[in-house]
Amino acid sequence: MAIIQVPAVQTGGMTSLASGSIAASSTGFDLQNISSDYNELWLYITNYSMSETAHIQCRINNNTSSDYSHVYNAWSTSMTTAQGSTLIPMANSVNATQAGQSAWIRFPNYKNTTGYKHYQWAATNADNTLWCGNGFNRSTSAISRITVISSAGTYDSGTYQLWGVK
Amino acid sequence: MFIQEHNCETDKITVRELTAEEIAQREADQAAEVARIAAEAEAEAAEEAAKQQAFNDAVAAAVAAALAAQQTPATTAEPVVEETTPSTSEPTVEE
Numbered sequence: 001m002a003i004i005q006v007p008a009v010q011t012g013g014m015t016s017l018a019s020g021s022i023a024a025s026s027t028g029f030d031l032q033n034i035s036s037d038y039n040e041l042w043l044y045i046t047n048y049s050m051s052e053t054a055h056i057q058c059r060i061n062n063n064t065s066s067d068y069s070h071v072y073n074a075w076s077t078s079m080t081t082a083q084g085s086t087l088i089p090m091a092n093s094v095n096a097t098q099a100g101q102s103a104w105i106r107f108p109n110y111k112n113t114t115g116y117k118h119y120q121w122a123a124t125n126a127d128n129t130l131w132c133g134n135g136f137n138r139s140t141s142a143i144s145r146i147t148v149i150s151s152a153g154t155y156d157s158g159t160y161q162l163w164g165v166k
Numbered sequence: 167m168f169i170q171e172h173n174c175e176t177d178k179i180t181v182r183e184l185t186a187e188e189i190a191q192r193e194a195d196q197a198a199e200v201a202r203i204a205a206e207a208e209a210e211a212a213e214e215a216a217k218q219q220a221f222n223d224a225v226a227a228a229v230a231a232a233l234a235a236q237q238t239p240a241t242t243a244e245p246v247v248e249e250t251t252p253s254t255s256e257p258t259v260e261e
Contacts, residue, residue, distance in 0.1 A: 017174050018172050018174045018177065020170075020172055020179055022170065023168075023170040023181055025168070026168055026169055026170045026181065027167050027168065027169050027184065027192065028169055028170070029169065029170040029171070029172060030169055030170065030171045030172065031172050031174055032171060032172065032173050032174065033173050033174050033175040033176075034174050035174065035175070055199060057195070057199075064191055078210075078213060080206055080209065082202070085198075085202075086194075086195065086198060087195060089199075089202070092203075147169075149169075149192070149195075151195065151196060151199045152196060154167070162174065
């Protein structure tokens with residue numbers, strides 16, 4: 001008798017890999033030694049504020065080379081392309097006095113060691129507008145480090161949570 | 167200036183001063199950001215100018231088409247000339 005094998009249903013699920021509060025007066029936070037046991041990474045940054053109107057930016061693996069290319073847009077403006085950027089511009093202008101600013105960024109297939117690394121993000125912007133985009137980093141190394149910084153000034157408050165998705 | 171490090175393996179959070187190299191990188195980032203914003207503004211202005219030019223061209227084309235339509239005769243058929251045959255009968259004079 002033939003046995004039909006039914007593949008197990010993938011249960012997926014999200015596992016919190018790190019969470020915390022953004023230290024006041026810091027230039028950002030640096031998530032290191034990220035596990036490579038997952039399929040995707042999601043980073044939530046919630047209710048953050050800055051000491052002055054500035055931009056929230058992100059780097060992977062502390063790569064400061066011109067390896068980031070992305071398309072992004074801010075609200076009603078048309079798509080902007082950037083080839084050979086040195087970081088990911090997650091939001092153009094964060095209003096320091098406005099509570100509730102939030103952002104997320106996703107890194108699918110982050111642990112592969114043969115292909116470039118993709119990322120996708122969205123963030124609230126000044127005046128209640130949205131800033132979002134897609135891009136890739138020209139590195140074949142698995143992502144083990146994500147750094148979120150400010151373009152100017154420092155962070156006043158906020159929380160972050162890094163998720164691993166199976 | 168300092169940055170917060172979070173080791174995801176050990177869940178240990180530390181705060182440390184930026185190194186000289188990191189400060190230099192931050193300054194470079196800020197300069198690049200200024201250039202990026204300027205380039206964005208320039209691209210946006212160019213796009214607006216292109217839109218305005220396209221609008222102007224469309225208006226000009228519409229005006230030219232309207233003028234051309236006014237100058238063109240309504241029909242290209244040859245005008246019909248009706249010839250009247252003179253009457254051979256004597257005019258009647260009523261007294």
